[in-house]
Amino acid sequence: MTSAIAENLRIIRDRIANAAIAAGRAADSVTLVAVSKTKPVDAVIEALAAGQTVFGENRVQEAESKFPALRADHRFDLHIIGGLQTNKARDAVRLADVIETLDRPKLADAIAAAMTKENRQPRLLIEVNTGDEAQKSGVSRTDADGFISDCKGRFGAQLIGLMCVPPHDQDPRPHFEWLAARAAKHGLGTVSMGMSADFEIAIACGATWVRVGSAIFGSR
Numbered sequence: 001m002t003s004a005i006a007e008n009l010r011i012i013r014d015r016i017a018n019a020a021i022a023a024g025r026a027a028d029s030v031t032l033v034a035v036s037k038t039k040p041v042d043a044v045i046e047a048l049a050a051g052q053t054v055f056g057e058n059r060v061q062e063a064e065s066k067f068p069a070l071r072a073d074h075r076f077d078l079h080i081i082g083g084l085q086t087n088k089a090r091d092a093v094r095l096a097d098v099i100e101t102l103d104r105p106k107l108a109d110a111i112a113a114a115m116t117k118e119n120r121q122p123r124l125l126i127e128v129n130t131g132d133e134a135q136k137s138g139v140s141r142t143d144a145d146g147f148i149s150d151c152k153g154r155f156g157a158q159l160i161g162l163m164c165v166p167p168h169d170q171d172p173r174p175h176f177e178w179l180a181a182r183a184a185k186h187g188l189g190t191v192s193m194g195m196s197a198d199f200e201i202a203i204a205c206g207a208t209w210v211r212v213g214s215a216i217f218g219s220r
């Protein structure tokens with residue numbers, strides 16, 4: 001029997017491939033990050049069984065409770081996609097293959113120190129608060145260019161791209177277009193944008209990673 005999660009994954013993968021083709025891109029040019037926050041580890045195991053190999057979690061503590069034990073039997077990449085407190089940087093560096101939410105100099109310091117201590121180099125994305133929302137993490141648009149350049153100098157090839165979560169009450173398109181243009185301007189190949197409600201729009205605007213949760217694992 002096919003699980004609901006496996007069926008949802010099949011549908012989302014089809015939609016991603018179709019959106020990529022519609023945008024004149026290769027069907028396999030977009031990576032699906034399956035966002036398993038708040039869902040039990042059994043849901044992750046179902047997704048792994050269905051061939052999913054990239055996962056996203058918002059909170060370091062929740063990631064720690066679910067993912068390390070799975071490494072013995074499974075190959076996957078774990079992404080931290082939620083705003084990161086400086087005091088969680090070391091745990092994030094130890095656990096994650098990618099940290100998508102580098103957004104301020106103090107966090108860059110903490111991540112750099114943690115990489116040395118843990119002797120582990122997760123890849124990094126810079127989160128941009130494209131809507132300049134007070135409650136949201138991410139570097140402001142105004143500070144983005146300077147911060148991106150600083151982080152390129154500091155982290156070199158470990159810095160691979162940009163990420164954003166547009167305001168939920170606005171058309172995401174201008175935010176997606178802005179982020180893709182910024183990534184291109186800085187020669188960064190990875191653009192992480194688009195969620196369950198808008199990943200096809202994000203792909204049309206140049207997303208190379210989409211982060212999809214509820215459309216795979218059900219509502220939270």
Ligand SMILES: *Cc1c(COP(=O)(O)O)cnc(C)c1O
Pocket residue numbers: 035037058081082165194195196197211212213214215
């Ligand atoms: C929860 C979350 C997602 C996935 O959202 P869905 O609407 O469930 O697809 C993607 N990105 C971030 C940063 C999130 O917090």
